[in-house]
Amino acid sequence: xxxxxxxxxxxxxxxxxxxxxxxxxxxxxxxxxxxxxxxxxxxxxxxxxxxxxxxxxxxxxxxxxxxxxxxxxxxxxxxxxxxxxxxxxxxxxxxxxxxxxxxxxxxxxxxxxxxxxxxxxxxxxxxxxxxxxxxxxxx
Numbered sequence: 001x002x003x004x005x006x007x008x009x010x011x012x013x014x015x016x017x018x019x020x021x022x023x024x025x026x027x028x029x030x031x032x033x034x035x036x037x038x039x040x041x042x043x044x045x046x047x048x049x050x051x052x053x054x055x056x057x058x059x060x061x062x063x064x065x066x067x068x069x070x071x072x073x074x075x076x077x078x079x080x081x082x083x084x085x086x087x088x089x090x091x092x093x094x095x096x097x098x099x100x101x102x103x104x105x106x107x108x109x110x111x112x113x114x115x116x117x118x119x120x121x122x123x124x125x126x127x128x129x130x131x132x133x134x135x136x137x138x139x
Contacts, residue, residue, distance in 0.1 A: 071132025
């Protein structure tokens, strides 16, 4: 396996793992909008979202995540995924800066390496060509 092939395989694995990680949260908006509403109310202080808006947001995110997983329009989809996850990670900052405080959970820290992986994918998007719809454009 060449060095380029190892890099491309690594980026593909990271892209698909990040997509799977984010897909769970997008599906939550579609499958369990009441739970998603509670999350938005608690972390984003937005409590007046209707289930229809949350389902629509979930489907929009699913579309972006699917395009991201396929390596399509990499600048835009990788950037959108980065912004979505950065916003959700920032919304939990109190749990990140005080992980042992009452009511906090260490699991919020799982978002930090995922954010780092998304930043790496964005920065290395021109090399993320394996099974990528946009692969021909970057060669």
